[in-house]
Amino acid sequence: MNKFLRYTFPLIVVVLMSGCTSHKYAATNRVYKKQVRSFAKLLRTYPIKDSFATATPWVGTTNFSMRRPSLVVIHHTAQKSCDETLRTFTLPRTAVSSHYVICRDGTVHHMLHDLLRGHHAGVSKWGGATDLNSSSIGIEIDNDGSEPFSPDQIGSLLRVLGYLKRAFNIPQANFVGHADIAPGRKVDPSRRFPWQELARNGFGHWYDTVGVKVPEHFNALQALRIVGYNTANEKNAIQSYKIHFVPQDTTKVISEADRKILYSLVGKYQ
Ligand SMILES: [Zn+2]
Known part of the structure; x- marks a missing residue:
């Protein structure tokens, strides 16, 4: 190896390697940047272009901030690898995405700015809120x-949930699963998901049925609705x-134990 190569070869290897790692999604990263630029351009519109403005000159308020997410929706990917999910979320024809993808080894991919609208919730409802894509952060496991x-x-x-809770002041009750917001349509994250551990860490609530006495008039279905579930079906x-709360029970009936659980939960979610 001559003197020139001895000094430049390691550099060439590093450049080639970094080129390889960014290459795979370079084209879709350009699509991401282009779309973000078009939204930024829209926000810069002055005066605001809409069909309602009748007054001239335009008067802009001085008091505003960015809209912020108020709910976190957790999913499982139902795919075999993170690579498969990254590919799914970078193919325009799939039309689906989430803000975060968390791989089996703990690697976190942040695929979409938290202030932008992901396409992960679909037709969904939680409490009185609909169009949850507009108000939520999607996390795919x-x-x-x-x-x-x-x-x-x-x-x-x-760690991601802790950051989101602090950054956007998201209430403890507003950490839910896809199945919670889309009953009958979605079942993720699966019954193996550790919701109790999450609740212990301040993300979602858990119940305590020790010594709980349920009043006779207690309406369990109404409690489900108060917690947030769409009870249309x-x-x-x-x-x-x-x-979410009784993963070992695969029935669809409310038992005495469920009445206790719901009585405990309703006090935390209302
Ligand atoms: Zn999902």
Whole structure:
């Protein structure tokens, strides 16, 4: 190896390697940047262009900020690898995305700015809120739906959730699963998802039924609605509640134990 190569070869290798790692999604990264630029351009419009403005000259208010997410929706990818999910979220024809993808080894991909609208919730409802894509952050956990969630993955998830809770002042009750907001249509994250551990860390609530005495007039279905579930279809609502809070029970009926759980939960979610 001559003197020139001896000094430049390592540099060439580094340049080539960094080129390789960014190459795979370079084209879709350009699409991302182009779309972000077009939204930024729209926000810079002055005066605001809409069909309602009748007054001239235009008067802009001095008091505003960016809209912020107020809900976090957790999913499992139902795919075999993070690579598969990254590919899905960079193919325009799939029309789906999420803000974060968390791989089995704990790697976090932040695919979309938190202030932009992801396409992860679909037709959904939580409490009185609809169009949850507009108000939520979507987090996809790399998991095929039948396997356990890895400790590294949950560790990373807790760190992301902590950041989101602080950054956007998201209430503890507003950390939910896709199944919670789309009963009968979605079942993710699966029954193996550690919701109790999340609640212990301040993301979503958990119940305590020790010594709980449920009043006779207590309406369990109404409690489900107060927690946030869309109860238009009772069986579907009960199924989503069980996936989250009583994962070992695959029935769609409210038992005495459920009445206690819901009585405890309703006090935390109302
Ligand atoms: Zn989902």
